[in-house]
Amino acid sequence: MPTLLSVFDRPQDVAAVVTKLKGRGFNDLETYSPAPFEEIEDAVDPRPSPVRLFTLIGGLAGVVTGFAMQIWMSLDWPLKIAGKPYASIPPYVIIGFELTILFGGLLTLVGLLFVGRLYPRFRLDPAYSMRFSAEEFGIVVTCKDRDVSEVDALMRSNSAKEVSLVDA
């Protein structure tokens, strides 16, 4: 199936075109942008990013690990310190808190790598080029052969600077 790449200058145009394309049933699309723009991201996929789940799970795992570790280790070799209970909760809040942040942060990073499909690689998408890390925006649409001219026309009528076919 042919893939069309169109280039834009303004983020609003990208968001508008994406909405129109999706409205006409062209769902196999992707955008490239030099900076984050909420309107584009929401046009492509309005659902909230699942990264937040990673943060939550990491944080909960951290607080549980923190308290479990301290309580178990204190009971494993009981030492009376300053007349306090072996497992004394108030001082353990501090390390429990630190591990909440540590695990939460690390799992957020994992979430970013997983959700954003980030891994070391040298071969990028055929449509990607350095103009999208300059100041231009791109939309890539994969459609059926017979729809090429429709997509092409739609892009052009919505202020696309240029439209081209991508060699897969």
Next chain:
Amino acid sequence: MTPPPPATAVADMAQSSPAFQDSKINRDILNPTRYVSLPWLGLLLLAVLGVGQAVFSLGYQTYVGLGVAGYQAPVFWAVYIITFVFWIGIGHAGTLISAILFLFRAKWRNAINRGAEAMTVFAVLTAALFPLIHIGRLWKFYFLIPYPNQRGLWVNFKSPLLWDVFAINTYMTISIVFFYVGLIPDIAVARDRSTGLKRVIYAILCLGWQGTSGQWKAHTRTVLHLSGLATPLVLSVHSVVSWDFAMSIIPGWHATIFAPYFVAGAIFGGFAMVLTVMIPSRRIFGLEAYITDYHFENMSRFILFTSWIVGYAYGMEYFIAWYSGVEAEQTSFFLRAFGPYWVSTWIMISANCIFPQLLWFKKLRTHVPTLFVLSVIINIGMWFERYVIIITSTSRDFIPGAWGLYIPSPVELSILAGSFCWFAMFFLLFIKFFPIIAITEVKELAIHEKYGGAH
């Protein structure tokens, strides 16, 4: 079998690539990574030499033993702990700029946050060395970590020193993660504009970033969540550091005000350090269009504000010492100002409370050389603040018969100097190989300004 593409698309393909002009923001910000400037090389050489002499001193101390540090009973916490607290404090301003100002949507931070985050990471890396240097037997540092061992012993979770181990390690990890996550899209910009080995390294580091909508969405969420996590973290870290002191009963240390007092001091000193490193970097690499006097002015307002919090804390310490009616406290504080260490106390008060008052004047807030000199004075003042807290308190504790005098030894001073060089070395290497300004964040603002849109 594909039909021939529409004529228009074919025409565009032919037109596209050759006349491509890179954006000005990319060219300007990546410029420092393109050539070796002489001032940069000179500074790097100095920094490496400074690290070298400190490594020599550390080797000597490790071989001979901690006796070569100037410890005298009852002072066994000295320059290493002071320098540790100093560098941890420096790190805090970076997190404040990158996380807290992000949550407050203070857009002016975009130009300085990368430099500030880098400063945080390198300051924490510097600080993290000092507990190890301080324990003397470097190879036993792993005793600090709870690990299963044949003796079945665990660490003491009720000790503030152990809280500190966890706080510092968490802070170091999260700062590095935050820094790296912010860098990913910028490294991709650098990757697209480099060749050969540099391109390979950038390509690995940026993890195949292409700026797709899904990647940006995940990225902005990640930055938001990390900011949410880093904000309470940064407040907790210096609080925990302050409890290393405040949880003991040494006069001068045993104060409930210590946590907020240390956090405010950390932000105060950290902002001064941001100015100290950003002013020369901006000048050497000609980034005046991005880091403007407006940014410096905003930072000096922070400095002025936190200077007042720090000044209030100093005053309150004296008040509580008097009001408590405890003789040891009163004597300790009297001797701070008028005892053998009076010079350091007055350096601290003048550098941290008196000199910053110059920032009331807009002329001086926007006069870069003044700001630079002032930021160096504040750095010195903040180092002396920790000197005063640590040395005067331990050297003058309960019984006059147990009092002693401490003078830093050459080994300690050499390692102190080395810590500045170590920090400078990392920072200099960073600005040579990575963009010192967050390219994509600046671009986000620029594109919004150009075309309008939500925000």
